Amino acid sequence: MISGGGTAETATTVVGTAIRSGLTVATAESLTAGLVAAALANTPGASAMLQGGVVAYQNSxxxxxxxxxxxxxxxxxxxxGGVAEAMADGARRACAADIGISxxxxxxxxxxxxxxxxxxFIGVASPQGVGSFEYSFDGDRQSIREQACEAALARLLAALSDVGYRS
Known part of the structure; x- marks a missing residue:
């Protein structure tokens, strides 16, 4: 289940870090179809940092x-990777967020x-730039989606640490 274990703990850490840093986040999800945004929103206080998200399953x-x-x-x-980068940058721009994750x-x-x-592919867009990270996960469809969600949350936490506190 996506809300249990490491994902929930990572999401809680992401939300706390973003709030303490005064930073906002937006998501753009294809493969995970909203799992990343849902993991963040399941955390109390997420409304202080989660601007919004786009489930972009279709290329259109x-x-x-x-x-x-x-x-x-x-x-x-x-x-x-280039598509992941453009998605993250698009989410950041569309939701007026400090960091976009895709x-x-x-x-x-x-x-x-x-x-x-x-x-x-996980894309990250922040004031420091845009980048992507490639993964190869094993398992069934749900397991791959959950692993991708956890990886996205970990990349988001790293991006929050890179951006640091807003001045």
Missing amino acids: VKAGILGVPEELLAAVGSVD TTGVAGPEPHDGKGVGTV
């Missing part, structure tokens, strides 16, 4: 709402866009 939403270039989606598909990948049961099941 990635392009139309988050501003992912259609040329990029056509060239590489939706499972790509997830895109393949939970299965079949490969997608030439990428194998378990391939996940």
